[in-house]
Amino acid sequence: MATTTDDKSEQTDTETGLELHRVALYGALLALVGAYLSPLYSGLTTAFKTQEAYRNTSPLQPPIEGVTIDPWLTAGSELAFAMVNSFAMVIPAAVLSALFGSLTAYGLTKVDWRGQVFVLVLFLAAVFIPYQAVLVPLRQFWSMVGLSQVHPRGELVELTITHIAYGIPICTILFRSYYQTLDSELIEAARLDGASLARIYRKIVLPLSLPMFAVTLIYQFTQVWNDFLFALVLLSNRSNYVVTLELNALQGSMATNYSVQMAGAFIAALPTILVYILFGEQFAKGQTL
Amino acid sequence: MDSLRNSIKRLNPLSASDSDFFESMPFWLPATALVLLFVYGAIGWNVIISFTGWSGLGQPDYTNFTLEMYRQMPSDPNFMASLRNTVALLVAFTGVSLVVGLGLALLVDRKIRFESTFRTIYLLPMALSFVVTAIFWSWMYASNGLIDTMLNGIGLGWLSQDWLGDPRFKLAAVIVALIWQFSGYCMIVYLAGLRSIPNDHYEAARIDGASTLKLYWRIIIPQLRSSTVGATVVLMVFALKAFDFIYVMFGTNPGRSADILAVTMYREAFSSSEWAYGAAIAVVLFALALTIIGPYAYTQYKRGAL
Numbered sequence: 340m341a342t343t344t345d346d347k348s349e350q351t352d353t354e355t356g357l358e359l360h361r362v363a364l365y366g367a368l369l370a371l372v373g374a375y376l377s378p379l380y381s382g383l384t385t386a387f388k389t390q391e392a393y394r395n396t397s398p399l400q401p402p403i404e405g406v407t408i409d410p411w412l413t414a415g416s417e418l419a420f421a422m423v424n425s426f427a428m429v430i431p432a433a434v435l436s437a438l439f440g441s442l443t444a445y446g447l448t449k450v451d452w453r454g455q456v457f458v459l460v461l462f463l464a465a466v467f468i469p470y471q472a473v474l475v476p477l478r479q480f481w482s483m484v485g486l487s488q489v490h491p492r493g494e495l496v497e498l499t500i501t502h503i504a505y506g507i508p509i510c511t512i513l514f515r516s517y518y519q520t521l522d523s524e525l526i527e528a529a530r531l532d533g534a535s536l537a538r539i540y541r542k543i544v545l546p547l548s549l550p551m552f553a554v555t556l557i558y559q560f561t562q563v564w565n566d567f568l569f570a571l572v573l574l575s576n577r578s579n580y581v582v583t584l585e586l587n588a589l590q591g592s593m594a595t596n597y598s599v600q601m602a603g604a605f606i607a608a609l610p611t612i613l614v615y616i617l618f619g620e621q622f623a624k625g626q627t628l
Numbered sequence: 629m630d631s632l633r634n635s636i637k638r639l640n641p642l643s644a645s646d647s648d649f650f651e652s653m654p655f656w657l658p659a660t661a662l663v664l665l666f667v668y669g670a671i672g673w674n675v676i677i678s679f680t681g682w683s684g685l686g687q688p689d690y691t692n693f694t695l696e697m698y699r700q701m702p703s704d705p706n707f708m709a710s711l712r713n714t715v716a717l718l719v720a721f722t723g724v725s726l727v728v729g730l731g732l733a734l735l736v737d738r739k740i741r742f743e744s745t746f747r748t749i750y751l752l753p754m755a756l757s758f759v760v761t762a763i764f765w766s767w768m769y770a771s772n773g774l775i776d777t778m779l780n781g782i783g784l785g786w787l788s789q790d791w792l793g794d795p796r797f798k799l800a801a802v803i804v805a806l807i808w809q810f811s812g813y814c815m816i817v818y819l820a821g822l823r824s825i826p827n828d829h830y831e832a833a834r835i836d837g838a839s840t841l842k843l844y845w846r847i848i849i850p851q852l853r854s855s856t857v858g859a860t861v862v863l864m865v866f867a868l869k870a871f872d873f874i875y876v877m878f879g880t881n882p883g884r885s886a887d888i889l890a891v892t893m894y895r896e897a898f899s900s901s902e903w904a905y906g907a908a909i910a911v912v913l914f915a916l917a918l919t920i921i922g923p924y925a926y927t928q929y930k931r932g933a934l
Binding site: 370401443456460464468476536540571607615 | 645646648649652653654655656657658659662663664665666667668669670671673674677732734735736738744747748749750751752753754755756757758759760761763764765766767768770772773774777778781805808812813816817820839862865868869871872875879889890893894896897903906907908909910911913914916920921925928
C-alpha cells in the first residue's frame with residue numbers, strides 16, 4: 340500500500356518533494372515516540388533523584404547532580420513480599436486458565452454446532468462483562484467458603500481460583516480460533532484408528548498448540564499481574580497483598596515522595612515490561628483476538 | 629445439560645455422535661461449570677442482592693424483596709453525576725482513541741523502517757497496570773510535573789492548571805491518560821484491518837486518478853468498518869469499568885466531577901456497606917454493557933464469526 344502512494348508521489352512530485360515527505364513522516368513518528376514515552380521518561384529521571392534534586396530540577400532533566408538509588412531500595416524493600424505474592428498467584432492462574440482454555444476449545448470441537456455456539460456466546464459475553472457486576476457476590480461466596488480461616492494464605496488461593504475462572508473464557512476463544520485452522524485430517528485418521536480423545540489431545544493437539552499457549556500465557560500473565568479490582572475486594576490481610584495493591588498503599592504512604600513512587604511503579608511493572616519486550620508479537624496477537 | 633443434549637439431538641440428529649459427546653465432556657464441562665458458577669451465577673446472585681435492601685453488617689435477607697434501590701437512583705445526585713460522567717468518559721475516550729489509533733496505524737503502515745520498534749513503543753502502555761500508569765500520570769499532572777514544565781518552557785505557562793484538583797479538568801485529565809494507554813491497542817486493530825485490504829483496491833483507485841486524501845477517505849476508511857466496530861466495543865466496555873485508574877488517582881471519593889459508576893458502585897458497597905445499593909448500581913453497569921455487547925455478539929453470530 341505504501342508503495343502505491345510512493346509511486347504516485349514519484350510521478351507527480353519531484354525527488355525533493357518525496358524526500359521532504361519522508362522526513363515529515365519520520366518527524367511525526369519520532370514526536371509520537373516522545374509523547375508516548377514521556378510519562379515513563381519523567382518517572383525514570385525522577386526515580387534516580389534525591390529529594391533536593393527533585394525539588395530543584397525539572398523532570399525533563401536527567402539526574403546528573405544528586406543521583407541516588409535510594410528510592411529504588413526503599414520501594415524495593417516495601418514491595419518485595421508483594422512481588423513474591425504476585426508471582427505465587429499469577430503463575431498457577433495463567434497456566435491453569437490456559438490449560439483449561441485449550442482443553443475446553445478442543446472438547447467443544449466434538450460437540451454439536453449448536454451446543455458449541457451456546458457455550459461460545461456465554462464465554463464471549465463473559466470476556467466483556469464489567470466485573471463490578473460480580474464483586475458483592477464474589478465476596479459473599481468466598482466468605483462462605485472461608486479458605487482464609489483455614490489457612491493464612493487462603494485469600495491468595497481464593498484470588499487465584501477467581502482469576503482462573505475469569506481467564507477461561509478468553510483463553511477458550513483464543514484456542515478455538517486456532518484449532519479451527521488446524522488440519523483435521525490427521526485427527527480424523529487417528530480417530531478412525533481407535534485413538535481416544537485424550538490420546539489424540541496429548542499426542543497431536545497439545546504439541547501443535549504450543550504457539551497458542553505462548554499467546555494465552557502471555558495474555559493471562561499480563562492481565563492477572565496487572566489486576567487491581569479483584570485483589571482489592573478479596574484480599575484483606577496486608578501480608579497477602581499482591582504488588583498492585585501494595586504499590587497503591589505505597590503511593591498513599593509516600594504521597595509527597597515522587598521519587599519512591601516512580602521507582603515503585605517501575606519495579607511493579609518490570610515483569611510485564613520484560614514479558615512485553617521479549618514476546619511483543621504474542622502480546623499483540625492476544626490483544627487482537 | 630441433559631435438556632441441552634436432547635435439544636441438540638432433536639435439532640441435528642446426524643452430527644456429533646453420542647459417544648463423542650460423552651467422551652468430550654471431561655474436556656469442556658469442568659471449565660464451563662466454573663464459568664457458569666463464577667460469572668453467570670454471580671451475576672444472578674448480584675441481581676438478587678440488589679432487590680434485598682441489604683446494608684451494614686450482617687447478612688442479606690432473602691425473604692423480602694424491594695425495588696427501593698432502583699427507585700432512589702434518579703433522586704441521588706451522586707448517582708446521576710456518575711452516570712453523566714460515565715457517558716462523557718465513554719464517548720470522549722472511545723472517539724478520540726479510535727481517531728488517534730487510526731492516525732498511528734496509517735503512519736506506521738507507510739513502509740517505514742524500524743516499523744516493529746515504533747509499534748512496540750506505541751503499544752507499550754497497554755502492558756502496564758492502571759496502578760502503574762495512574763502513578764506516572766499523577767506525577768505528569770503535578771504542579772512541578774512534566775506537563776506544566778513543558779508549558780512553561782514554551783511560554784504557555786499561563787495555561788498550567790491544577791489538573792487533578794480543579795473539578796473542571798479532573799475527568800479530562802483521566803481521559804487523556806486513558807487515551808495514551810489505549811490508542812496503541814486501536815493502532816494494532818487498525819493495522820490488522822489495513823493489511824487485509826486487497827492491493828488491487830489501491831491500484832484501481834490510483835488508475836481512476838484518486839488523490840491520496842480521496843483514496844483514504846473513499847477506499848480505505850470504509851473498509852476498516854469491522855476493525856472500528858470491534859475496537860469500539862472493547863473501548864466502550866472498558867470505559868464502563870475504568871475503575872482502577874480513578875481509584876488509584878483519587879481514592880474512593882473522586883468528587884462529583886470525576887466520579888463514574890464503577891467507582892460509585894465500589895464506594896457504596898465496600899466503603900459505606902450499602903451492599904444492595906452497590907449491587908443495584910452494578911446491575912445498571914451490567915445492563916449498559918449488555919446494550920453494547922448484545923448487538924455485537926449477535927452480529928458476530930450472524931456473520932458466522934463464532
